[in-house]
Amino acid sequence: MLLSLIVLIPLIFAVLTLLTKTREQARAMALVATVSVLLLTIYTYFNFDSTTAATQFEEFYSWVPSLGISYHLGIDGISLPLILLNAIVMPLLILFTWNDDRKAPNRFYSLILITQGAVLGVFCALDFFLFYVFWELTLIPLFFMVSIWGGPKKHYASIKFFIYTHVASLVMLLGIFGLYFAAWETTGTPSLSIPHLLAQFQFIESGITRDLIFLALLFGFIVKLPVFPFHSWLPDAYTEAPTAGSVLFVLLKIGGYGIFKIMLPLLPFTASPNLMITIMGALGAVSILYGAFLALAQKDLKRMVAYSSLSHMGYVTLGAAGLVSLSVSGAMFQQFSHGLIMSIMFMSCGVINKATGTRIINELGGLAQRMPKLAVIMVLTFMASLGLPGLTGFIAEFSVLAGSFVNLQGYVVIALMAIVITAAYHLWALQRAMFGVYKEKLGNVVDINGYQTLAMGVIAILILYFGLNPSPVLDMMLTNSEHIIGLMAGMGV
């Protein structure tokens, strides 16, 4: 029941929020829903056994037996940290937008809640049918989020996002169908259960079929992640989305989740695992470097942050392809850390844009004098993002690079080159936007309000906390990565 509640509360409250009349009611409703989810998640967390990679809190009801569809939920050490991330940031996001004045607040908060329910649903689903339903459900609220409250190019950005990721999901669906029918043929009974199908994958006779299924699923996940060369929807969607929308995109960790949960257990059983590792490693390394260069070239602060997100997501694929427990758990931790860091980054962009009316880095300057609270939080976050030891970003990236070096030296060397550039664009942007002489033409800029300080401050403290003491989430990630690597070792990969 616990997981069902976590998934359904946001969805039910989304409907209730839609029925509210005023901004006050809508935001209160959204806060109640997200805080309830947070409390339930904390309860789940403290009852979770992080020493085992087995699925916990399972719920199973048969749904459409003739097609092998069931309502099957469960979590493990891969999904729980991501659920925790989502549950923590969501109420803070509601607080962050507490005093915003915008059209149709009831729809706005309703869409936020639908997104939350859908994302949590993906993390909890253990049936491919359910997984796909939630996966597709994430698309619709985000599309409307960008196309209604977005920036000047919102229509272009939302359509591009929609087409890109919808096509990718359809390819993924083909992969799911392939797996479903191939397993149906071997076992004689239809089933869409994720654990069952993952276990049956190795018994598919044709190597080409196995490779095609793997690639179709991989395509669906890496477009969502995204990874070079399928990233071009990201800067547009992230930049044009309203601040809350950008944060929702950041919390949309379903692409990376799919890689750990579904791709890695399948990887050793593909016909050509080395080719798959090469593809993932190369795409990851190129994303890291290419994303960093693109970020360096941006004039718009938000666009820079969006490209830096691409660069950071490269670590997820690279670490997954590294195939040692250090790199895999590092990549999982990168997802968690990135969610926290990027939430603040996008909130900062939103605040700056609101206060000064521009996000062009060259037009800003000396904001730290007028916005001291924002400046403190931003400096901490930028340092975390560029990988300063003691903050979450360092732990994730160091583990990925150190772990991947065992198997993928060449790609790690490419990624290492990006570190300098990453530091450069972060520091350069910070220096130009926040420090130096205050530009008087920006007018009378005021600092972030109490709610925003609270929201961003709590996340910043978490970045520091998990940077110094990552084990509350890293332990369960390590357990699961060791389990996955154990599978691989059995196959001699």
Add this chain to the structure above:
Amino acid sequence: MDLMLFAPEITMVATGLAVLLIGLFLPVDSKKVLGYLASLGIIAALYLTIVSLGTNTLAFYDTLSVDALSQFFKIVFLVVALLFSIASIKYTEGSAHVEEFYVLAIFATIGMMLVASANDLMVLFVAFELASISTYALAGFEKKNPQSLEAAMKYFLIGSLSGALMLFGITFLYGVTGTTSIPGIADSGAAIAASPIGIIAVVLLIAGMGFKIALAPFHMWAPDTYQGAPSLVSALLAAGSKKMGIVAAFKVFIVALIALQVQWQIAFAVLAVITMTLGNVAALSQTSVKRMLAYSSLAQAGYITMAFVVLTPMALGGGILYALSHGFMKAGAFIATAAVVYMVLSENKDTKDPDHIDNFKGLGQRMPVTALSMTIFVFALAGIPLTAGYMSKFVLFSSTIQAGFAWLAVIAIINSAISLFYYAKIVKYMYFLPTEGTKVSEPLPYTIALVVAVIGVLAIGFWPEPFIYWAMEAGKVLLAGGI
């Protein structure tokens, strides 16, 4: 022979005659009663059909069969007729011709039901014509509205032509095999396959039924007719009459002409791809919602046609389930449009295009129930999960992949992706564009019909097990070559 086998049809005939007779003696302002009477009759027939699921027998000298297939399709037709008749209570209000309107619809439904039961090509043809002729008159029901008349005229001319082609095809088959019984023709499969006339018959029958199903390139009449005819009649045509074409084609091709399977499978593969692509692409640029729904209905027929190509029990089950889902979704969408048209016309009688998409602006505030139902219908049509449309597509498309027609499934999936754009456009107009009018009270009969359809769409979406089971049973009847 047990007459009770045809209790649903007999109930419908009795209801039709009762409506006609009682209507003669009622003053105009109390003719509303007829709508209730017709709806009750249809509900009774629906109940009788549902309880008879599972019967498997032949009747009337083997010319009619009662089996899972026939009963399943009868349920589809009766559901559509029920939605139609409930919504029509408001539409026909104040008209002097209520009884004609209902009688025509009821007889059309009886025709469709008999097509579903037909086990003989002559019965099939006569029933087909009963349904067609009744709907010709219905399409032209607004006799002062030139658009409605044009729609009826076009529908009548093309419908007669297609009837003639079909009859032509049937005579050829009779010439080769010496029988009009569907299983009898199947038994003489070798003779048909050996004779060049077999191919000619297939071509004529595909053309004849293709008109009814509105498969491209035989679809030209459909957008004009659906747009011009009264919206509720369009619901009956798109959701009911089209399914009649499909069940007839199922019987004629899969049962009777199974010997020529290779030939017609290729034809249907090509037609399915052309139809779904053309329907979806043409729907993208429509500004009349009825016309958009007409093209979308084309696309949906294209998906269902895939069942002919794949021809596995699961694919046929998927196609048949799709027919039921489409009945709910499409009838619902047309009824929602009818409610909007009703509202627009009651505000200003001389509005030129009452179904123009601009009239849907801000509908979420003006008519909340209608707008929400319409959203559910169009999302279901697009195949958004947890709706009837998704379940049907899931079964149909996945069976296509299972049977090795991955290319066809890919085309269909891409088409579904395209279709989402024009469906989402309607939703955007309803919820996200500023409204010009004020909130209006929604006509109750329309609302009831919409709620019933929404329940249907969601029931199949959330609890598909019994529906899939019976659709598969119906599919098995076809593959077993009838009874």
